[in-house]
Amino acid sequence: MHKKITFIGFITNVDSGKIDVRISNDIPSASPIIDGIQYRIGQIGTLVRIPLGNTMLFGVVDSVNISGVDQTKMTLIDHDLVNRNIRVNLIGEKIGRGVFQKGIGVFPTINDEVHIVTESDIKSIYDFDSTGQIELGTHASSNDLPIYLDLQKIISRHLAILGSTGSGKSNTTARVISSILEKFEGSRIILIDIHGEYSSAFPAKSKVMRLNSPDSPLYIPYWAMNFDELSFFLVGREAGSERPEDKRLREEIVRLKKENKDKIKAGSINEEYITEDSPIPFDIRLMWHNLNREVIATYNKADQVSQTRDNEMLIDEGDYSELIPAQFQPYTVDSKAPYKSKNQTMYLYEKKIFSRLSDNKYDFMFKPGGYLDGENKDLNDLIIEWMGHEKRLTILDLSGIPYELMDISIGLINRIVYDSMFWGKDEDYTGRARPILMVFEEAHAYLPKNQDSRYIYGYARKSVEKIFKEGRKFGIGAAVVTQRPSEISDTILAQVGTTISMRLTNSSDQSSVKATAPNNMTGLMDLLPTLRIGECIVVGDAIKIPSRVRIQKFEPRPNSNDPDIIKSWSHKFESKDTDYINVVRKMRERRF
Known part of the structure; x- marks a missing residue:
């Protein structure tokens, strides 16, 4: 009988990063008690160690089996001939008093001893520099081992x-x-x-930001989108496409961003560097108003080149902030002024954009509080609210x-x-x-x-x-x-x-x-x-x-807990006419 109580058995096969171990028939117990702690030999997922001089190899038990069994009858042939075997995955080594390292530099050979990994061994493996570590839990085999x-x-x-x-x-x-x-x-x-x-x-x-919160409302400004994102959301444009209306939309966005370049809180931007993707605030309602005006305006000139704002037959400017379009004198059906606009490229896009802007469930993007124009709050303020608070x-x-x-x-x-x-x-x-x-x-x-x-x-x-x-x-x-x-x-x-x-x-x-x-x-x-x-x-x-x-x-x-079904369903509920009023309010306002 082997004298060391941690002894399990001998290696019978070495295959790359795996070894086979035959558990000795001479071990006194399959659940030895070492220093007052009980261990289970052959438990899947537990660790074993293989001493090789100054090097200690470690592995994880992968599977357990026996040999010497009549497979056709599933009976023992001879109890003395039955071998209990475990397969172990080698995972790392510890040289002398050094720290545990993943990977194997020296492999074991046939008949090398295999031992139980005790709690003191585990602690030596998990020896760490605490300055860079966070605690997750305890080892499944020991409540005392973090x-x-x-x-x-x-x-x-x-x-x-x-x-x-x-x-x-x-x-x-x-x-x-x-x-x-x-x-x-x-x-x-x-x-x-x-x-x-x-x-x-x-x-x-924590700082919790959510839609319609009175303390920390969540805004995701539309103007922070790049052109692909914004145009897809507004009009369903697919990335890579470039129709005439896409070109016009791009031009209007760039123009409005350049107009705003000297007004934004974070400082002026060189116009040469401004593109349709630049995260610069611009008024999307004004953009819609301009595109709508192109489509519905009437003019005192019939040719498209002359149909400019100087030649409009304007009645009222409208109010772009309230999505109220400008009003014009009705065009005539004969060849006399007022003439209908020849700029109909943006007809469908303008309708889609108006539909988006009119839907209040998108207000967290289209009415982003102080982030609307960039004068009160700019992108740096948004980043601080998300990332830079205490x-x-x-x-x-x-x-x-x-x-x-x-x-x-x-x-x-x-x-x-x-x-x-x-x-x-x-x-x-x-x-x-x-x-x-x-x-x-x-x-x-x-x-x-x-x-x-x-x-x-x-x-x-x-x-x-x-x-x-x-x-x-x-x-x-x-x-x-x-x-x-x-x-x-x-x-x-x-x-x-x-x-x-x-x-x-x-x-x-x-x-x-x-x-x-x-x-x-x-x-x-x-x-x-x-x-x-x-x-x-x-x-x-x-x-x-x-x-x-x-x-x-x-x-x-x-x-995130599941509801207590038994407790909830164990008493009778009485319905009232006022039930669900609060629920409906939250559904409509989209806030708790």
């Missing part, structure tokens, strides 16, 4: 938090955000919250935004953040000097793999993909949170460096997660459907070693 994530790797290599509904995904997201805020006083985070769940979790630590956590509650605008709104938010970090990359108060973490909750709703919805145009996906591909160079990290990883953009998942996987029961979702995990971790990822609520498997750059982690409940909780 598990930490490397924040540098989260920001620079991005993060995914995945899990089926009810697995603890929102709790984990809140835990990660809270750990960052508690430890790093210069941190800043923007959380895209499309269901309005997280304001309850951070009542004192709370450090901004929750953009998009629950009141019309679904058809969700895609383009999120796309614009991300582009503004990205552009501000890109052009500010060398400033000492933003960019690389003060990175930011973008958190995308319920990401499957607006970052899909396929554009199979009439309201998903790809603006959000393209802007977020750019952050995942290039953001780290300018100080932008990203975390994607979803219950359907199989529906998320492949480009986004491919850029994720660390994955926190909660319970997943859907086979396609499990396959997507396995595809992002290291090749030798497939056995560990097979545990996904069996995880308990609040448990997760963490793999990737930000953690020392792939681990099964237990995450404690975060209080106060995000407002």
Whole structure:
């Protein structure tokens, strides 16, 4: 019998990053107690160690089997001939008193010993420099062993938090955000919250911006859109097309931006650099009024060249701020003045633009408070409200935004953040000097793999993909949170460096997660459907070693709990005539 109580058995096969271990028949117990702690030999997901002189290799148990069984009858042939075997994935090594490193430099050979990894061994593996770490939870095998994530790797290599509904995904997201805020006083985070769940979790630590809020109203100014975004939203123009009406729309937008170049709060802009994509305030109602005037005006001249404002048969200027068109003398049907306008190019576009501007559900874009003209508030004020305030956590509650605008709104938010970090990359108060973490909750709703919805145009996906591909160079990290990883953009998942996987029961979702995990971790990822609520498997750059982690409940909780059906349905409800009046008011005003 082997003298060391941690001894498990001997290596029988070495295959690249995997080894087979035959468990010794001489070990006294399959559940030895070491220093007062009970361990389970052969538990899938647990760690083992292989001592090789001054080097200690570590691996994760991938599978367990026995040999010496009559497979046709499923009976033991001879108890003494039965071999208990485990397959282990090698994951890293520790040389002497050095720190644990992922990867294997020296491989074991046949008959090398394999031992249980005790709690003291685990602590030596997870030995860390606390200055750059945030606490996630505790190791599944020990409530006394905290598990930490490397924040540098989260920001620079991005993060995914995945899990089926009810697995603890929102709790984990809140835990990660809270750990960052508690430890790093210069941190800043923007959380895209499309269901309005997280304001309850951070009542004192966050700035919550939502539509029609009396304290922190959310505005996304139309003039911050580039021409492709704005023209698509206004008139349905597809990117790349250039019809005569597109050219005229472009010209009018550029003209109005140039007219406003010396009035904006952030300072004058050189006219030579102004394009249709420049985020410069202009009055979109005035633009509509001008286009409408072209179409409906009458003139005292019949030829198109002479049909200018000097020759209009004007009765009343109207009021562009109230969407009241100008009035003109009616044109005649014979060849006498007033003559009908020959400028009918913008007839359909003008009608579509008027329809958009008249719909009050778009007011957060078309009536953006002090951001309307850029004189009172400019783009720098918007960026400060989103990124530069003292709370450090901004929750953009998009629950009141019309679904058809969700895609383009999120796309614009991300582009503004990205552009501000890109052009500010060398400033000492933003960019690389003060990175930011973008958190995308319920990401499957607006970052899909396929554009199979009439309201998903790809603006959000393209802007977020750019952050995942290039953001780290300018100080932008990203975390994607979803219950359907199989529906998320492949480009986004491919850029994720660390994955926190909660319970997943859907086979396609499990396959997507396995595809992002290291090749030798497939056995560990097979545990996904069996995880308990609040448990997760963490793999990737930000953690020392792939681990099964237990995450404690975060209080106060995000407002994502399921309703208590039994409690709610256990008492009788009495209907009143006044029921639903408050509900209808909120539906109409789109505010809580």
